[in-house]
Amino acid sequence: MLDRRNAPRTVLNETGSISIDEHRSLPCIVYDRSLGGVRVALPEAEIVPDRFVLSLDASNEILVCRSVWRKAEEIGAVTNEPEADRSARSRIRRGITSV
Template sequence: MLDRRSAPRTFLNETGSISVDEHRSLPCIVYDRSVGGVRVALPEADIVPDRFVLSIDGSSEILICRAVWRKAEEIGAATNDPKAGRSSRTSLRREAAPA
């Protein structure tokens, strides 16, 4: 079988949640992901909108996703830059004023 992926996948098998709207989220399993994509499974895949927010529990990442393909209980989605979802700490130290 021809593999059309542009980047290698990392198998995760972690829990997560998909935000369906402002008031409801659905639990899911994040099977695998790559730099620009993710594969998730959930029983109610048919009610997930084409664009959704995915939270991965194990890494505390939040990804903006766009569904690319769907099967019965799986969704393959393109994601935003993986570094954009990670929290980054900025230094709040002040430089000492010259004397």
């Protein structure tokens, strides 16, 4: 089978939560992650909006996601990079090592 992924995936199988709106969130399992995407599973995947905020419990990361596919209880989504990671990489590229 042809693998169409742009970046390799890392298996995580970690807990997280998806914010449905400013008052509700749903627990989920983050199965795997790549540089620009995640695959999550949760029983109520059908109520998750196309754009959502994913919080990863183990790393305390918060990712803004956009759903690109859905299958039963799974969602595949593209992600942004956390702001802290983006600014750290930017400093490294410019040769700045201290904050």
